[in-house]
Amino acid sequence: DTGVSQNPRHKITKRGQNVTFRCDPISEHNRLYWYRQTLGQGPEFLTYFQNEAQLEKSRLLSDRFSAERPKGSFSTLEIQRTEQGDSAMYLCASSSPVRGPVGDTQYFGPGTRLTVL
Amino acid sequence: DQQVKQNSPSLSVQEGRISILNCDYTNSMFDYFLWYKKYPAEGPTFLISISSIKDKNEDGRFTVFLNKSAKHLSLHIVPSQPGDSAVYFCAASANTGNQFYFGTGTSLTVIP
Numbered sequence: 001d002t003g004v005s006q007n008p009r010h011k012i013t014k015r016g017q018n019v020t021f022r023c024d025p026i027s028e029h030n031r032l033y034w035y036r037q038t039l040g041q042g043p044e045f046l047t048y049f050q051n052e053a054q055l056e057k058s059r060l061l062s063d064r065f066s067a068e069r070p071k072g073s074f075s076t077l078e079i080q081r082t083e084q085g086d087s088a089m090y091l092c093a094s095s096s097p098v099r100g101p102v103g104d105t106q107y108f109g110p111g112t113r114l115t116v117l
Numbered sequence: 118d119q120q121v122k123q124n125s126p127s128l129s130v131q132e133g134r135i136s137i138l139n140c141d142y143t144n145s146m147f148d149y150f151l152w153y154k155k156y157p158a159e160g161p162t163f164l165i166s167i168s169s170i171k172d173k174n175e176d177g178r179f180t181v182f183l184n185k186s187a188k189h190l191s192l193h194i195v196p197s198q199p200g201d202s203a204v205y206f207c208a209a210s211a212n213t214g215n216q217f218y219f220g221t222g223t224s225l226t227v228i229p
Contacts (some may be wrong), residue, residue, distance in 0.1 A: 004160070033216065042121075042206050042219030043161065056216065091160050097176065104149050104168075108215060109159035 004109035006092050012115045013082055020078045021112045025094030032075050033106060035091040036060065040094055043091055043108075049075060082116045089113050120144045121209050123212040123220035131228050136194040138223050140207035143188065151191045151217070152181060155204045164205075165192070197227045 005024045013019050025032050030051050035043035046065070048056040051072040060069075064082075069075040079086055090113075093106035122141045130136045130200070138152075148169040153161035167174040167181045173179050180193045186216040194201055204224045 006160075035216070040221065042208075042221050043217075044219070045216035048216060058216070093160075103153065105163055105166055106120075109158045109165060113158075 001016060001082075004092055004107055006112050008112060008114045010115075012117065014117050015082060015084060016083055018078065018080045019082060020112065021076045021090055021114075022074060022076050022090075023092030024074045024117060026090070026100055027098075028096065028106060029090040029094035029107075030072065030097045031095040031106075032069055033093040033095075034075070034077050035108075037089040037091055038087075039112070043066055046077075063079065077116075082114075087114055087116045120147075121207060121218045121220040122193055122206050123207060123223050125135075126221070127224045127226070129226045129228060130197045133196045134200055135148070135226055136197045136201065136227070137194075138192040138205050138207075138225065139193075140192075140220055141219075142190075144209070144211065144218070145188070146197050146211040148212075149210045150181070150183060150190050151208045152179075153206045153208060153219075155206060156200075159162075166189070179210060196216050199226075199227045199229050201225060202227050 007022045020081045032049045034046040037043045045058050049068050049069040064080045089111045091111045093108045095106045133197045151166040152164040154164050165176050181189045204222045206222045208219045210217050220222045
């Protein structure tokens with residue numbers, strides 16, 4: 001298992017365009033999380049899936065953002081009508097269904113760096 | 118409303134000495150705490166964790182201490198090595214599987 005993967009690693013887009021990012025979690029991890037990180041800040045929670053169900057969404061996730069995990073495996077995060085304020089690192093993490101500390105630990109991918117011009 | 122705070126944005130330590138990174142939290146419902154290490158252009162890498170039923174957890178050179186009454190945790194790295202130079206984030210969660218709340222990070226530089 002090679003860990004959490006994210007594609008693309010970098011995305012440059014013009015304001016107003018739509019972008020989509022993909023996250024492939026560690027296999028057998030049923031929980032998947034999206035975070036956003038801006039310069040000088042820690043990661044900020046966006047949304048969380050358990051299998052294919054989206055269980056929690058942050059107020060940071062405006063109606064221009066949508067996330068899916070249709071088959072309970074990979075997930076996509078789409079941003080419509082991008083704005084310059086969307087420029088950030090978008091991080092995906094996954095965790096195991098095992099109860100206890102092992103399951104409570106989230107493992108992060110390398111992130112997708114979005115730049116909106 | 119920053120629920121997890123790391124008040125020291127940076128720390129420099131000589132190689133071989135102890136590095137102590139601090140973290141404070143405000144939410145008494147937090148019951149699981151982690152430290153992540155992050156290199157530039159990479160995602161955070163899990164380092165060590167502690168649940169609220171313990172006050173200390175050790176893994177090799179890394180030890181995390183939790184003081185629940187003070188809502189404070191710290192990460193000790195002994196001995197510090199140049200490869201430890203990175204940004205360290207503490208994170209906390211209130212329930213199994215829920216979102217993590219992260220601090221703003223402390224940039225550690227270990228000087229050879």
